[in-house]
Amino acid sequence: MGALPLFFRLMAASISGQARYPASALLLTTGQFLGTGIEVVAVWALFHRFGEVQGWGIGEVALFYGLVNCMFAIADALGRGFDVLGTEFLRTGTFDRLLLRPRPLALQLMGHDVRISRLGRLLQGLVVLVFATVQAGIAWTPGAVALAVFALAGGIALFLGILVLQGTLSFWTVESLEIANVLTYGGVQAAQYPLALYAQWFRRVLTFIVPLACVAYYPALAILGKPDPLGAPGWVGMVSPLAGFVFLAAAFGAWRIGLRHYASTGS
Template sequence: MNDFFLYLRYISISLKSQMQYKLSFWLQLAGQFLLTVIEFFGIWALFTRFNNIGTWTLSEVALFYGMVNISFACADALGKGFESFTIIIKNGDFDRLLLRPRTTVIQLLGQELTLKRMGRLFQGVVVMGWSISTLHIPLTFKNLWLLGTSFISGVALFVGIVIIQATLTFWTIESLEIMNILTYGGVETAQYPLSIYTKWFQRFFTFFIPLGCVSYFPLLAVLEKADSFLVPLWFCYTSPVAGILFLMLALKLWQLGERYYCSTGS
């Protein structure tokens, strides 16, 4: 509980610092919102030209789009400390974090809650709300469970990816940009149903990076299409746990990286 209250204190300080320049904050928030609006406009233009992708309509794809953008926006806001970890390593600031009587994970998560990322979250909520309304999806306990677990597991998955990217910095010093294939590339992938991709690609984002488990399969059940794609309904309900397990694995790798950390001497 002490760590939890410390984290809240970190967040409070971060929010106060970002609100010192309110106009700059609101402009950045609007910029994030408009940028993602343009992204969805591209999807809308695609469906306007071809009407559908396989058996998928625009309103169905909008559900996937909204969910992954909401999850990623929250993860991106929470994981800023890990995202900029390469600067902390090169400046020798990580040595100072190690001297403090708290876990480095809490310190890095609390370094900054990037509120401007909420522009993407708001846009994702609007798109997903439009999809649910258009498809007349009832907000029953079953659907709320699927949507809720998909969101929580999606946040855990993307935070886990960022933590793994930061962990590799213990050995590489410079952040490996190739990891952006799994973060921003993963967002682009999950904006569409996994079934439209080739088989090896589906397997990669199901068994190696469980993006399909946290986004595609739960929403398949929400759309009542699990039977159409021969996916067991029980798997749609339980697959989001893969996101939590992925985060736990990422934290274990982080502990391993800390164990072999050698200061840069800055």
């Protein structure tokens, strides 16, 4: 069996196992939808009180919010294996079994526990995108749709890269470090607002170190047809999502280094 068919079988098995308890799956998904919905209320309250924030309206910010939450929902569903690598695989010795299988290790981990509940965040992100379309009058031309899909793919790659780095740290720490949550959940919070609102040093972090701006801010500007207040040329948004794939490649480079340092629990 090829690598991708194996991945889809693992993913199907994970989803099937959760579907055996439909009430639980529904409650968890609803909880995700409502829990993240509090963030939407907070954004709405901010703009309801002040109208605009430095020239940005609620419809434009809703586009950032919707894109980022869709990216993270999919990446979080696929990257669960890296998230629990230390506690469920390294500590118990189960990781050795994965190493013995003649299939890509990353795909085995990605198919380990695909969470149905993440559909709640994904659905909420899609609802907010519809709201953004109405509020900001977004024209979803074929080019805009293609750019949104490209940005979505780049964002998924970026957040997966963060989760891969979290798993890589587990080779040395076993326990997952909370710093990864700063980059994932904190990154979602930071990327759902325009880059221009932040201090210069933080803008550089979000552009060159953890390039969340490249997968959310710049593509969203291109979709909105809005010039960048920071002066970046319009074509940047067309190519910037590539940074997400570069980040993922770098994360897997670190992952390979971690694998070389791995010592089996039986060693």
